[in-house]
Amino acid sequence: MSTLIIECVRGDIANQPDMDAVVNAANAQLLPGAGVAGAIHRAAGPELADACRALAPIATGEAVISSGFGLPNRFVIHCLGPIYGIDEPSADLLADCYRHALKLADDHGLASIAFPAISTGVFGYPFTEAARVAIATVMSFADGVPCLERVRFVLFSEADQAEFQRVLDEVRKADGGDA
Structure with missing residues (x-):
């Protein structure tokens, strides 16, 4: 049985100082953009864009x-989520x-990682469906x-945090209370 702590918080993905890594909801070229990618690139500085080119x-x-x-994190993990419907x-x-x-995260021996709601912004993934996929995947892994x-x-937002928490509680209950 896993002792992994899974939590849902409202906040700024670029300001999670107690996490070893934050996840960037990136574009294919790993360029600064809007939303999560813009916030992470702004906070990390121009060196991040330089490193991403390679x-x-x-x-x-x-x-x-x-x-x-x-x-404030040692690492950024950049993920390219799907554009919903495409x-x-x-x-x-x-x-x-x-x-x-x-x-x-495992390959680098990390103890903690913070994720945004990948693909739910401009990529249009329905929020509750995305929450189910995210939580089920993390729990199974x-x-x-x-x-x-x-x-x-x-x-x-507070509403987004509440919905992720609702889905997490629902999946935990269905799974027998683990994680």
């Missing part, structure tokens, strides 16, 4: 890792983002990542 492009569902530079199968590709990010102690979902 890592890009990435395909939908893939993840790569870089230094955190000006962020990149199919969307649920599998979204789950791949979380699995690949968790694998990178937990036993395979022994060094990981904490996964945090950082949500932008």
